[in-house]
Amino acid sequence: MRTVASIDIGTEKIVALVGEIDTYGDIHIVGIGEAKSRGVDRGSITRLERAARAIASAVREAEEMSGQKVNHVIINISSPKLKSQNEKDTINISSSPTEIEEDHINRLIERSTAKGKEDGFEIIHTIPRKYVLDDQEGIEDPVGLLGSKLTAQVHLIKVKTAVVRNLEKAVSYAGYQPILQVVNALASAKAVLRDEEKDDGVLLIDIGAGLTDFVLFSEGYPVMTGCIAMGGNSITKDISIFMKVDNEEAERIKKENGVALVDLVKGGDILRIKPRGEGREVTIEKRQLAEVIQIRLEEIMEKIVKEIEDAGFKLDTANAGIVITGGTANLKGIREFMERFTDLPARIGKPTELGGLKERLEDPKYATGVGLLRFGTRPEGLLSEQRTSVTNNTGGVKGFMKKIIDFIKELL
Ligand SMILES: Nc1ncnc2c1ncn2[C@@H]1O[C@H](COP(=O)(O)OP(=O)(O)OP(=O)(O)O)[C@@H](O)[C@H]1O
Ligand SMILES: [Mg+2]
Numbered sequence: 001m002r003t004v005a006s007i008d009i010g011t012e013k014i015v016a017l018v019g020e021i022d023t024y025g026d027i028h029i030v031g032i033g034e035a036k037s038r039g040v041d042r043g044s045i046t047r048l049e050r051a052a053r054a055i056a057s058a059v060r061e062a063e064e065m066s067g068q069k070v071n072h073v074i075i076n077i078s079s080p081k082l083k084s085q086n087e088k089d090t091i092n093i094s095s096s097p098t099e100i101e102e103d104h105i106n107r108l109i110e111r112s113t114a115k116g117k118e119d120g121f122e123i124i125h126t127i128p129r130k131y132v133l134d135d136q137e138g139i140e141d142p143v144g145l146l147g148s149k150l151t152a153q154v155h156l157i158k159v160k161t162a163v164v165r166n167l168e169k170a171v172s173y174a175g176y177q178p179i180l181q182v183v184n185a186l187a188s189a190k191a192v193l194r195d196e197e198k199d200d201g202v203l204l205i206d207i208g209a210g211l212t213d214f215v216l217f218s219e220g221y222p223v224m225t226g227c228i229a230m231g232g233n234s235i236t237k238d239i240s241i242f243m244k245v246d247n248e249e250a251e252r253i254k255k256e257n258g259v260a261l262v263d264l265v266k267g268g269d270i271l272r273i274k275p276r277g278e279g280r281e282v283t284i285e286k287r288q289l290a291e292v293i294q295i296r297l298e299e300i301m302e303k304i305v306k307e308i309e310d311a312g313f314k315l316d317t318a319n320a321g322i323v324i325t326g327g328t329a330n331l332k333g334i335r336e337f338m339e340r341f342t343d344l345p346a347r348i349g350k351p352t353e354l355g356g357l358k359e360r361l362e363d364p365k366y367a368t369g370v371g372l373l374r375f376g377t378r379p380e381g382l383l384s385e386q387r388t389s390v391t392n393n394t395g396g397v398k399g400f401m402k403k404i405i406d407f408i409k410e411l412l
Contacts, residue, residue, distance in 0.1 A: 004376030005070040008369035011210030015369040016062040028355035031066025033058040042210035043078040045166040052173035073176045074372045078184035080229035081160045087115045090151040097146040108152045116156035122164045125157045129221040185215035187371035192349030200320040207328035209233045226307045232328040235296050244275035259290040260337035321345035329364035
């Protein structure tokens with residue numbers, strides 16, 4: 001039995017999970033801690049000490065529940081400044097067919113990664129999607145095969161260096177050692193997507209409080225990863241402005257009466273609210289509330305579709321449809337909204353196939369935390385190497401890269 005711990009640092013909440021991994025690699029969650037997020041705004045640390053205190057409070061709760069002391073942690077990372085790109089590179093091995101070795105792959109990946117280098121950004125993941133050996137496409141693992149020319153296609157994800165460092169700093173300040181950072185969209189995808197969906201093509205959308213993270217999978221691998229600086233908080237704010245109520249009241253109205261699609265609400269259904277500065281209650285139509293929500297969701301979706309198209313892909317790459325997760329996936333009618341907007345099938349993604357305290361975690365808002373934990377189902381040694389890649393890869397990719405890549409590939 002091995003223990004792993006994760007921290008999902010969100011805009012609204014911080015969730016710490018402690019899991020035990022059995023000999024089959026299955027996770028049993030034995031500790032959950034949750035704290036209101038402080039000093040964090042849309043993936044960035046804004047007040048170091050406050051953030052560290054909130055992180056420590058979540059982890060301590062998880063430690064107490066599990067009876068385990070946490071040291072190393074897997075953490076999430078996200079930011080509206082997140083960028084992804086696809087690169088391709090070829091190396092000539094020799095003029096006659098020669099056996100492909102790990103070293104060839106390392107060199108190739110190193111060169112592909114270098115193509116994504118950008119000042120002020122750190123490459124968080126390099127994910128090889130496909131190899132082409134001579135003229136043969138669709139090679140999953142070329143090691144041991146014969147060929148004279150090898151091409152790799154990789155998906156790179158990068159985030160502003162300052163965002164990366166400050167998150168690490170807040171976690172260290174809280175007394176824990178981050179050993180791996182995983183971007184939100186990939187962590188959530190790990191918790192809620194099925195392999196067949198990834199193979200057929202699927203768009204995962206995690207709508208949180210401050211951010212909407214998304215990743216488009218095609219033929220099993222990510223091809224476009226992004227993050228929009230809007231989420232459930234934007235909807236709440238719109239409601240508070242439209243109805244002249246404070247944020248807390250707007251949040252309550254959204255959760256109790258909000259619907260994502262106007263057409264799902266009967267005309268004539270009304271809602272009583274007490275606007276700020278008015279001594280009495282007024283009534284508004286529930287359809288008006290739905291309209292406010294739908295407009296903001298349309299804006300979020302328009303941005304996602306634009307980013308996907310700007311990267312050269314189409315929404316209908318997602319043959320298996322859309323999987324919605326994150327806290328806002330609890331909004332009534334969101335599945336129907338998504339199907340109407342995209343003309344693709346949609347479902348709500350909740351963490352599944354968990355052992356231990358699973359009932360409590362079967363809410364889409366825990367997708368990131370659970371997914372992070374799944375990235376820890378490999379031996380400790382590999383994790384510490386992974387960490388090295390996370391912090392030092394601006395200077396180039398060293399020999400351990402191949403192992404790390406296998407690790408990421410296997411876990412996606
Ligand atoms: N039943 C519900 N109906 C509508 N919205 C809901 C419901 N439950 C939760 N939410 C919204 O979900 C959001 C919180 O989601 P989540 O916990 O995934 O955010 P987070 O991970 O803390 O933030 P982020 O990932 O954006 O940094 C809030 O905006 C909240 O209003
Ligand atoms: Mg989140």
